[in-house]
Amino acid sequence: MSLVQLEIKGISYSQTQSGAYALVLTEIKGSRTLPIIIGAFEAQSIAISLEKEIKPPRPLTHDLFKTFSDRFKINITQVIIHKLVDGVFFSSLVCEKNGSEEIIDARTSDAIALATRFNAPIYTYEAILEKAGVFLKLEAENIVSDTWELELDELLSESNSDNEKNPLKRMSLQELHNQLRRAIDQEDYETAANLRDEISKRQ
Structure with missing residues (x-):
């Protein structure tokens, strides 16, 4: 095969x-x-x-x-x-x-x-x-x-309607960076990945 x-x-x-x-x-x-x-x-x-x-x-x-x-x-x-x-x-x-x-x-x-x-x-x-x-x-x-x-x-x-309910969209860029550092320190990699995605979309 x-x-x-x-x-x-x-x-x-x-x-x-x-x-x-x-x-x-x-x-x-x-x-x-x-x-x-x-x-x-x-x-x-x-x-x-x-x-x-x-x-x-x-x-x-x-x-x-x-x-x-x-x-x-x-x-x-x-x-x-x-x-x-x-x-x-x-x-x-x-x-x-x-x-x-x-x-x-x-x-x-x-x-x-x-x-x-x-x-x-x-x-x-x-x-x-x-x-x-x-x-x-x-x-x-x-x-x-x-x-x-x-x-x-x-x-x-x-449908991508869930994306509109994403609370990360309401955070400022600085807040996202702060949350990303905190998530990595806490080894919460799922949250870190989501934060990184949101930061990337804004840059």
Whole structure:
């Protein structure tokens, strides 16, 4: 079966599961996307890895895994989303050490969080993309080059009315910066990411 390389297009609140997030992957040479529901912790971990401005004061679990692997000269060369059963994606980490290769099963959210730290490519099989993929239908000006900053609510729902209720919109820029520093100090990375997004929109 042929493999299709994917990239992270964005992360958004899930419109179907409360407290969850939707990670959207897009095929590099095409317009199909693969939406995957992930937990809040994994969403924060992926977002922090992609966002260079937010530095956690202590390493997250995926950062610890990366440090551990570096110390023992283990490298993740690629991540493969290899199976889809009842809406659940299964993934593998392809690991290499001293020329020897091992394949380890992993949750897809963890696998992608690690892929961002190892700069490892993400793949899935054509059959999975054909079965679960959807076509990206955003106008060109709404697609941003910086991965996770894409507003994905347009992909996952028909309305963005919740954005109008965002209390961050009522804060001044200075208040947003103060809240961002406080959120990082308190290791509240979900809030920090939302604050950073609002600051970016105003600059």
